[in-house]
Amino acid sequence: MKNSFLKTSGGAKKAMIIAFVHHKGGTGKTTSCLNIAGYLAKMNKRVLVIDLDPQGNATAGLGIDRKTIDFSVYDVLFGQKNMSEVILETASGVCLAPSSLDLLAAETHMAGKPNNASLLRQNLSYITGFFDYVLIDVPPGSTLLMINGIVASKNIIIPLDSGVFAYETLTTLRSLVIELNKELGIETNLMMMLLRRNSISVMDYYQTWEVKKLIKEFLVENNMTSLKIFTLPYSRKIFKAQMNGLPISHYAPLSCIGMAFKRIAKKILVMNKNKIY
Numbered sequence: 001m002k003n004s005f006l007k008t009s010g011g012a013k014k015a016m017i018i019a020f021v022h023h024k025g026g027t028g029k030t031t032s033c034l035n036i037a038g039y040l041a042k043m044n045k046r047v048l049v050i051d052l053d054p055q056g057n058a059t060a061g062l063g064i065d066r067k068t069i070d071f072s073v074y075d076v077l078f079g080q081k082n083m084s085e086v087i088l089e090t091a092s093g094v095c096l097a098p099s100s101l102d103l104l105a106a107e108t109h110m111a112g113k114p115n116n117a118s119l120l121r122q123n124l125s126y127i128t129g130f131f132d133y134v135l136i137d138v139p140p141g142s143t144l145l146m147i148n149g150i151v152a153s154k155n156i157i158i159p160l161d162s163g164v165f166a167y168e169t170l171t172t173l174r175s176l177v178i179e180l181n182k183e184l185g186i187e188t189n190l191m192m193m194l195l196r197r198n199s200i201s202v203m204d205y206y207q208t209w210e211v212k213k214l215i216k217e218f219l220v221e222n223n224m225t226s227l228k229i230f231t232l233p234y235s236r237k238i239f240k241a242q243m244n245g246l247p248i249s250h251y252a253p254l255s256c257i258g259m260a261f262k263r264i265a266k267k268i269l270v271m272n273k274n275k276i277y
């Protein structure tokens, strides 16, 4: 169904915008974005996922076949379409601004453009009144697309896998955000970290515990102790839900991994209500 979100009133209240960011690949950005979106939608919130990644995993994860779409975020970034014209409603009720393969060329096209860090931000202002939450799935790598994701959102969630390399990149990520804030005069809030187990083994349990300890030390050293860390269990159900094009909230809501994402979604609701971000 196309554009039914426009039937809801675009009130004065603006959506909370959250980007899922980590320049390392495979840390769980897309999985976290989709599953939190699913629970927020189940809690009767109007949710938009923006797939900013040429890989299109968020688009597929919401059950949309890219071959069937006419327009994508690419057309929005380069002024061919308004955001409202590309948004689709998906089976779970989560709305989606889909990705297309054209996004692979976005870096090159953005390179010479003025204000190229805020192309997405400029295009979001038209639709933020129609949604309660806008979640942006940001691609890996330190690209202009990644920077557009950060600049468009006031809030950032950092998904991490429980490997030591994912932890070590935190310093780089923090420096990048500080630099962008200074250069572009924005105020980005690092909201929470989601630490994902890599397997169900006992060894992995201890490894996750060690990485969590390192992260906590990092947060203390950098005066960031208000930043909450959630641990996510490893679950095969994630794979199955993704194969079925549904968030876990609509595939296996009572699973351990489902309940973990539900807790995070609830925390986001509270943070939004109390403006703790």
Ligand SMILES: Nc1ncnc2c1ncn2[C@@H]1O[C@H](COP(=O)(O)OP(=O)(O)OP(=O)(O)O)[C@@H](O)[C@H]1O
Residues within 6 Å of the ligand: 024, 025, 026, 027, 028, 029, 030, 031, 032, 053, 055, 057, 138, 139, 140, 196, 197, 232, 233, 234, 235, 236, 238, 239, 242, 257
């Ligand atoms: N909690 C989990 N349990 C089991 N598998 C998971 C879990 N979270 C993510 N995965 C799997 O790990 C892989 C990487 O996850 P995901 O695609 O979300 O990472 P990403 O950071 O978005 O990757 P990329 O940087 O390529 O965009 C996927 O195959 C996903 O199904």
Ligand SMILES: [Mg+2]
Residues within 6 Å of the ligand: 029, 030, 031, 053, 057, 137, 138, 139
């Ligand atoms: Mg991804």
